[in-house]
Each structure stands twice: as structure tokens, then as C-alpha cells.
Amino acid sequence: xxxxxxxxFPNPLRARMAAAEKxxxxxxxxxQVDVPNGEHKRPEFxxxxxxxxxxxxxxxxxxAIAECTAITEYLDHSAGTPVLTGETAQQRAQIHMxxxxxxxxxxxxxxxxxxxxxxxxxxxxxxxxxxxxEYQRQVAIRGxxxxxxxxxxxxxxxxxxxxxPDITLFAGLALIELLxxxxxxxxxxxxxxxxxxxxxxxxxx
Amino acid sequence: xxxxxxxxFPNPLRARMAAAEKxxxxxxxxxQVDVPNGEHKRPEFxxxxxxxxxxxxxxxxxxAIAECTAITEYLDHSAGTPVLTGETAQQRAQIHMxxxxxxxxxxxxxxxxxxxxxxxxxxxxxxxxxxxxEYQRQVAIRGxxxxxxxxxxxxxxxxxxxxxPDITLFAGLALIELLxxxxxxxxxxxxxxxxxxxxxxxxxx
Numbered sequence: 001x002x003x004x005x006x007x008x009f010p011n012p013l014r015a016r017m018a019a020a021e022k023x024x025x026x027x028x029x030x031x032q033v034d035v036p037n038g039e040h041k042r043p044e045f046x047x048x049x050x051x052x053x054x055x056x057x058x059x060x061x062x063x064a065i066a067e068c069t070a071i072t073e074y075l076d077h078s079a080g081t082p083v084l085t086g087e088t089a090q091q092r093a094q095i096h097m098x099x100x101x102x103x104x105x106x107x108x109x110x111x112x113x114x115x116x117x118x119x120x121x122x123x124x125x126x127x128x129x130x131x132x133x134e135y136q137r138q139v140a141i142r143g144x145x146x147x148x149x150x151x152x153x154x155x156x157x158x159x160x161x162x163x164x165p166d167i168t169l170f171a172g173l174a175l176i177e178l179l180x181x182x183x184x185x186x187x188x189x190x191x192x193x194x195x196x197x198x199x200x201x202x203x204x205x
Numbered sequence: 206x207x208x209x210x211x212x213x214f215p216n217p218l219r220a221r222m223a224a225a226e227k228x229x230x231x232x233x234x235x236x237q238v239d240v241p242n243g244e245h246k247r248p249e250f251x252x253x254x255x256x257x258x259x260x261x262x263x264x265x266x267x268x269a270i271a272e273c274t275a276i277t278e279y280l281d282h283s284a285g286t287p288v289l290t291g292e293t294a295q296q297r298a299q300i301h302m303x304x305x306x307x308x309x310x311x312x313x314x315x316x317x318x319x320x321x322x323x324x325x326x327x328x329x330x331x332x333x334x335x336x337x338x339e340y341q342r343q344v345a346i347r348g349x350x351x352x353x354x355x356x357x358x359x360x361x362x363x364x365x366x367x368x369x370p371d372i373t374l375f376a377g378l379a380l381i382e383l384l385x386x387x388x389x390x391x392x393x394x395x396x397x398x399x400x401x402x403x404x405x406x407x408x409x410x
Binding site: 050051057059063065066067069070071073074076077078088089090092093094095096097099100101104105127129131132135146 | 255256262264268270271272274275276278279281282283293294295297298299300301302304305306309310332334336337340351
């Protein structure tokens, strides 16, 4: 398997963390895509992912899988039991619910702030709507308070075990710190959780 | 099981279609939430779904599952084999990739147009950024062209069998027609597919 990525960015971190949690890192060739210079918008890359985003997982038969939820589903079902996406109907449902919220309320919201209300990727931005970016920054702050409440008395967002939404939320907070939005002081559950996840080997994979 | 929904809206249609495709409709009590009058933003409903959106699936033990992908995962794994979300790692990955694209490129894009560039839900809209809504309308149009290419020579987006992203895309096109954005004339694969899905009993469930 190959993963096309750009190491400094939060969505590639999600795929790397999922691979590391599943013990699959050694079976994957990681290929860097020069995102700051627009390599992800060139025809060769758009053939892999018409949406023009990293990461993309390419299977040995050439099948290209984009979108982090999809990549995580693949890796999770390729080795051992599916710990990241759950085994029972109820686990799967709760994990996917929290996954979507970690995206919409934290990571994607912070990403919209980056692309619309900061310099973003500069010339590569198709459009910048500052008001939307600033609104999404507020969504991300509310999202952190929401996950702080989810994490009350819990080791990870689903309970005792790390699952897919923990990875998404961790990548979201990494972006939030990079953009100097900051994790609210009062979000003590979230801050403790961030340090806990940060100590896992997968976080520096 | 109960599903809290508002029958006229596209996301509730996704849950109803998934239930019907799985033969589970008779086992679910559907409860209407008066979205136009803001019932989905009142404290009683926010206890079920802090994000304040329909649909929400409530299991017999009281567990509340929001987000359509999560609801579909639950229903799909609760009866028979998982036809909507796939059985193998590769099927699961491709289905989740297309699911995310059907959301981001069509349904969510059209929904942003509705909320930001039309009257939307009126007084209930927290903020309206017209430029963002108009931009997302263009995303939805490009998204329809993308899915038209996916559907070339295929009965459904994954091939011979209807899966989760077909439902999401169908709900997206229903919204697009409601908002009079229109399906491009040149998207003949997409138009044929829309009529094919529309003839399934689940489409009028």
C-alpha cells in the first residue's frame, strides 16, 4: 500500500495515526505531495483524487481511497479486529457520530478558518470569504467545549479505548494550536485528553 | 427504535430510505419535530442531539444516534448483511469515500446554499453569509458533474447494488430540485440514475 500525503498537514496525520494504531506503518510507503506548490491540483494527482486533497491511500491493485474516514475503515478492517471503527452496530454508530462531529465541529471548522480567514495556501485558494472563516473559528471554539463535555470522566471519547474520532479530534487540536486559536483554559478534560493522546507512539508516527 | 425527524427535509429522507432498504420501517416509530418553528433548537431536543439537527435515532435503551452516516451504520448492521455500508475492507472504504463526497460536494453544498443564500429557516438562521451560499451552489453543480462521471456505465454509484452514497446523493438531488438549482441537462447518467432510484419503494417511504 501507498499513502500520498503532505507530512505537515492535519488530515495526513489522521491516516498516519490510524496506520500506526493498527501496526500497519511498515507495510505502507508514504509519498510526499508538495501541497504548498500546488502538486495536489495537478492532473497526475487529480487522477488519484479528483477532489484534489491529501491523503490518498492506494491499494496494491491500484484502487485509490480518499477521505480519512474511508482510509481508516480500510486500515481498520485490514489487520486484526476493528478497534478504531467498532465491532457492534451500536459501537459503529456511536463512533461514526462522534467522527462526524469531530470533523464538522472542530477539524473542518478550523480548516475553514485557515483557508478563508488567514493567508491559507495563498495563490492556491480558489476563493476566500473572511466572514465565513471567522464564523467557523467560533464553531471550532464551541466544538472544543462540546468535546470537553464528552470527555468528562472518560479516558477517550468513546470510553476506555482510542477510536477513530480521537484521531480526528487530535488532528483538529493540532491545527488549532498551529493557527494559534488556542484550546480554552476551561476545557480541562480536553487538555488532559490531548496530552494523553499526544503520548501515544501513533501521535508522532 | 424511534427516529425523530421532519418529513419534508433531505437528511430525514436519508434515514427513512436506509430503514426501508433494510426492511426495518415497521420496527421504527417516526416522531415529527417541528423544525420550521424551531423545536430542534429547544432544550428537550438538544438533550437528544446537542448539535440541534434531525434526524436522530433513539435505541430502545435510550442511546441517541445522530448524523446520517452513523444512523445508516446502525440500521445496516442491525438486520441481515450490511448491504448499504459494505462487507469487505475495500467495499467499506469505497462506500465511505463516495458517501463523504456525496455529502461535501452535493447535499451539504446545496444545504449551505439554502441556509446562506436563500431565506433558509428565516429567524432561526444564526448567520447568513450570502457569498458562501452562492459559492456552495457552484460546488453542488460541480459535484453533480463529478457524480455523472462516476455513474457512467453503472447502475448505482458502487456498481450493481444500491449503497449508502446513493441515498445521500438522492437526498441531495431532491434538495437541489426543491431549491430550483436544477440538474444540468448534460448530466444524463445522473438523470437516469435519479429516475432509477426514485422508482425504488424506499424513495417514497
